[in-house]
Amino acid sequence: MNLQTLPFDILLQVFSELDPFSVLRYRRICQRVNNVLQSPAFTHIISRHLALMHVGRLLGYRNESLFCIVTPLFGNDVKTQVHAAVRSIFNSGIRETTGRHPGWVGPTYVGFELFPASKLEIVPIDPKVSFELAMVPLSIESFRFVGPIPDTIGNLDQMNSFAVASNMLTGPIPASLGRMVQLERLDLNHNYLTGNIPPALGNLIHLRDLTLTNNELTGPIPENLAFAKLERFCLGENYLEGPIPECIRHCVLLKTLACGSNNFSGCIPEWIYGLRNLRSLDLADNQLNGVLSPSIARLTGLEDLNLGSNMLEGVIPSEIGVCTSLGEICLDHNRFSGRIPESISRLIPNAITLLSDLTYLCLENNLLTGPIPTDIGNLTSLETGLRLGYNQLSGPIPASISALVDLVVLDLSHNQLNGEIPSSITLLRSLDYLCLEHNFLTGPIPTDIGNLTYLQELTLCYNQLSGPIPVSICGLASLKILDLSHNRLNGEIPSRITLLRKLSHLCLEHNDLTGRIPTDIGDLTSLEKLRLGYNQLSGPIPASISRLVKVKVSDLGPNRFMKYPSQDA
Numbered sequence: 001m002n003l004q005t006l007p008f009d010i011l012l013q014v015f016s017e018l019d020p021f022s023v024l025r026y027r028r029i030c031q032r033v034n035n036v037l038q039s040p041a042f043t044h045i046i047s048r049h050l051a052l053m054h055v056g057r058l059l060g061y062r063n064e065s066l067f068c069i070v071t072p073l074f075g076n077d078v079k080t081q082v083h084a085a086v087r088s089i090f091n092s093g094i095r096e097t098t099g100r101h102p103g104w105v106g107p108t109y110v111g112f113e114l115f116p117a118s119k120l121e122i123v124p125i126d127p128k129v130s131f132e133l134a135m136v137p138l139s140i141e142s143f144r145f146v147g148p149i150p151d152t153i154g155n156l157d158q159m160n161s162f163a164v165a166s167n168m169l170t171g172p173i174p175a176s177l178g179r180m181v182q183l184e185r186l187d188l189n190h191n192y193l194t195g196n197i198p199p200a201l202g203n204l205i206h207l208r209d210l211t212l213t214n215n216e217l218t219g220p221i222p223e224n225l226a227f228a229k230l231e232r233f234c235l236g237e238n239y240l241e242g243p244i245p246e247c248i249r250h251c252v253l254l255k256t257l258a259c260g261s262n263n264f265s266g267c268i269p270e271w272i273y274g275l276r277n278l279r280s281l282d283l284a285d286n287q288l289n290g291v292l293s294p295s296i297a298r299l300t301g302l303e304d305l306n307l308g309s310n311m312l313e314g315v316i317p318s319e320i321g322v323c324t325s326l327g328e329i330c331l332d333h334n335r336f337s338g339r340i341p342e343s344i345s346r347l348i349p350n351a352i353t354l355l356s357d358l359t360y361l362c363l364e365n366n367l368l369t370g371p372i373p374t375d376i377g378n379l380t381s382l383e384t385g386l387r388l389g390y391n392q393l394s395g396p397i398p399a400s401i402s403a404l405v406d407l408v409v410l411d412l413s414h415n416q417l418n419g420e421i422p423s424s425i426t427l428l429r430s431l432d433y434l435c436l437e438h439n440f441l442t443g444p445i446p447t448d449i450g451n452l453t454y455l456q457e458l459t460l461c462y463n464q465l466s467g468p469i470p471v472s473i474c475g476l477a478s479l480k481i482l483d484l485s486h487n488r489l490n491g492e493i494p495s496r497i498t499l500l501r502k503l504s505h506l507c508l509e510h511n512d513l514t515g516r517i518p519t520d521i522g523d524l525t526s527l528e529k530l531r532l533g534y535n536q537l538s539g540p541i542p543a544s545i546s547r548l549v550k551v552k553v554s555d556l557g558p559n560r561f562m563k564y565p566s567q568d569a
Helices: 008-016 023-028 031-037 040-046 078-091 131-138 151-155 175-179 199-203 246-250 270-274 294-298 318-322 399-403 423-427 447-451 471-475 495-499 543-547
Strands: 051-059 065-070 111-114 121-124 143-148 161-163 168-172 185-187 192-195 209-211 216-219 232-234 239-242 256-258 263-267 280-282 287-291 304-306 311-315 328-330 335-339 360-362 367-371 385-387 392-395 409-411 416-420 433-435 440-443 457-459 464-467 481-483 488-492 505-507 512-515 529-531 536-539 553-555
Touching (some): 051 078, 065 078, 078 143, 151 175, 175 199, 246 270, 270 294, 294 318, 399 423, 423 447, 447 471, 471 495
Parallel strands (some): 065 143, 161 185, 168 192, 185 209, 192 216, 216 239, 239 263, 256 280, 263 287, 280 304, 287 311, 304 328, 311 335, 328 360, 335 367, 360 385, 385 409, 392 416, 416 440, 464 488, 481 505, 488 512, 505 529, 512 536, 529 553
Antiparallel strands (some): 051 121
């Protein structure tokens, strides 16, 4: 058979049936074949083929395999090109964390191994299955994609899911993804993608999940991303900027809107409160200003609200109490003023029930005034934490707080609270963090403080507490930080305090403590900070103190010590 005499269409069909990653080597047979292989028609055919190339592995705990997404358009030397590109990526020092978001740690490895270019294996991708299923035939448990997403990815227009989260993908998001019009899920989160979000993504009318979190994307959100079927819209932890675009108001089925940790500015738009299906709203760590509208009451199904670390001001609207499904409220690090709404902790007019599902309440670092609501104990589901620190709250700690029996973190520090620490606080048996520092609290430390057996940090410094250090503190075996400094405590340091073997910080300075330093102080071998100065301690400094080799900060004076330990102790 003479190839020179075959019609163009026949040659096109013949070469279309061959391996698209090796067919280009036939270009040298004759000019006629070369014309076919370089024709737009043939380019269109082979551009619909993509594959995974097994290029190497990360060396470390899991020895993860490395794959590149490749296309035949790379030409005859596709293996050589990909091999060089991957080597360049690693030699340039790809980071293990993205620039400003250290919360995500990328793949941990001690080195990498690239296979020889001549031995790289190519595995075709079935364009009819979801992208993540393409790895199933390989039977590889642990792998990562590395390198850019090729522009030809858009030719996989029959796929309904493209999910490649937590990989090492680099470069821009290809606009050609907008041609994958059957996509219902697009998940590119936790990669190293750069550039703008392409407006072409607005063509994905069937999209239900768009997740681009934790990359290095810049610029504004395109105004045409109005997805009628979208339920999950996650763009957090990038460098996106500008106002929150109005196109999102058309995502009427939206349940999750997560745009935190970016550079968005302007006010929270009023229309956002019309997204009646919203369950989670995260706009934290941006540059948003203005007020939190009373229209928040329209989001009756809201379960998580995080607006922390912005520049919001004004009062927290009492209408927030209508959102009875709320499980977490984070409004910290803003400029909210006025009182904490009573509606957070009890019924408000026309409200059906309490915020009984609330598990986390964080209002710290604002300008809130007035007392802590007396019915704070009604929030019986609070578990993760109650953080009201760094405000201007006054009055006593409500006794009802003892009803929060599942609470793990309680931080009321840096306020103007007064009165005694309620003894009922010792009923909070799940606490591992209790911080009441920098207030005007008086009276004794509750005798039964030792009942808080899970406590890891107890910070009561800078108050006006008096009386002895309760012996029961010595039973807090998990305690790592104990700071009772800058109070009016008296009596001796309990000798059994040396049983707290996990203690790293022991700060008792600026009190009226008397007696001796416990003889076995050297048993606290985990100590890194020891502050006992500005008391009335006396007697010799125990020789065992020389065993505290981890101590970096030490302050023992002025006191009334008789002598220092000998050099050979």
